Amino acid sequence: MNYLEGFVGASTSINSKKWGPLTMEVASFTPALDGDLVVHVGDPLERKSPLVRIHSACVFSEVFGSDFCDCAEQLELAMEALTHEGAGLLFYLRFEARGAGLAAKVKATALEIRGVDTFESRIAVGVSPESRDFAPVGRYLFEKGFKNIRLLTNNPLKVAHLEGTGVHVLRQPLLSSDPNENVKALYRTKAAKFSHWLPNV
Numbered sequence: 001m002n003y004l005e006g007f008v009g010a011s012t013s014i015n016s017k018k019w020g021p022l023t024m025e026v027a028s029f030t031p032a033l034d035g036d037l038v039v040h041v042g043d044p045l046e047r048k049s050p051l052v053r054i055h056s057a058c059v060f061s062e063v064f065g066s067d068f069c070d071c072a073e074q075l076e077l078a079m080e081a082l083t084h085e086g087a088g089l090l091f092y093l094r095f096e097a098r099g100a101g102l103a104a105k106v107k108a109t110a111l112e113i114r115g116v117d118t119f120e121s122r123i124a125v126g127v128s129p130e131s132r133d134f135a136p137v138g139r140y141l142f143e144k145g146f147k148n149i150r151l152l153t154n155n156p157l158k159v160a161h162l163e164g165t166g167v168h169v170l171r172q173p174l175l176s177s178d179p180n181e182n183v184k185a186l187y188r189t190k191a192a193k194f195s196h197w198l199p200n201v
C-alpha cells in the first residue's frame with residue numbers, strides 16, 4: 001500500500017511563533033516517500049494573482065545554520081513576503097541538493113569546501129546538478145484554480161515548468177540582502193551554469 005495515499009490533501013493549522021497562523025497541507029511533488037508540504041498563508045484564492053514561493057529543503061542551512069548557502073534566508077524572506085501580503089502559498093519540497101538527495105549533498109559539500117563549484121561537485125559525485133521537476137507544482141496550482149501567480153524566484157526552470165502546465169507566471173526576484181563570500185560564489189555559479197537571473201556580485 002502506498003503510505004502517502006491516505007494522507008495527501010490532509011491539512012492542519014499551526015500557530016507559528018514567527019509567522020502567525022499557517023495551514024500545512026500534505027501533498028506529493030517529489031519522490032520523498034513521506035510527502036511534501038503546501039503552506040497556506042491566509043486565503044490565497046481570494047487574490048487575483050497570489051504570491052507563491054517554491055522552496056527546496058536544505059537541512060544544512062535551515063536547521064544547522066550553515067553559512068555555505070542562503071537557503072534559510074530565502075525561506076525567511078519568502079515567509080516574510082507572504083505574511084506581509086497576508087496571503088499566498090509556499091511549497092516546501094523535499095528536494096535536498098536540487099533533487100540529488102541528502103547523501104549526495106554531503107559528498108558534494110565536502111568537495112565544495114575545497115573550492116569545487118556546486119555544478120562540478122554534483123558531476124564529480126555522479127549525480128545530476130539539477131534534477132528537479134516543478135511541473136507537479138504547476139498541475140496542483142492549475143487544478144486548485146491558481147492560474148495567475150506571482151512567483152518569487154531567480155530560477156528560469158521553475159517559471160518554464162509552471163508555464164508548461166498552463167499557469168501564468170509573473171516573476172519576482174528573491175535575493176539575500178547581504179550575501180557572504182560563499183553565497184556570492186554560489187550566485188556566480190548559478191548565473192553562469194544554471195542560467196539563474198542573479199546580479200553580478
Ligand SMILES: [Zn+2]
Binds near residue numbers: 061
Ligand atoms: Zn542550502
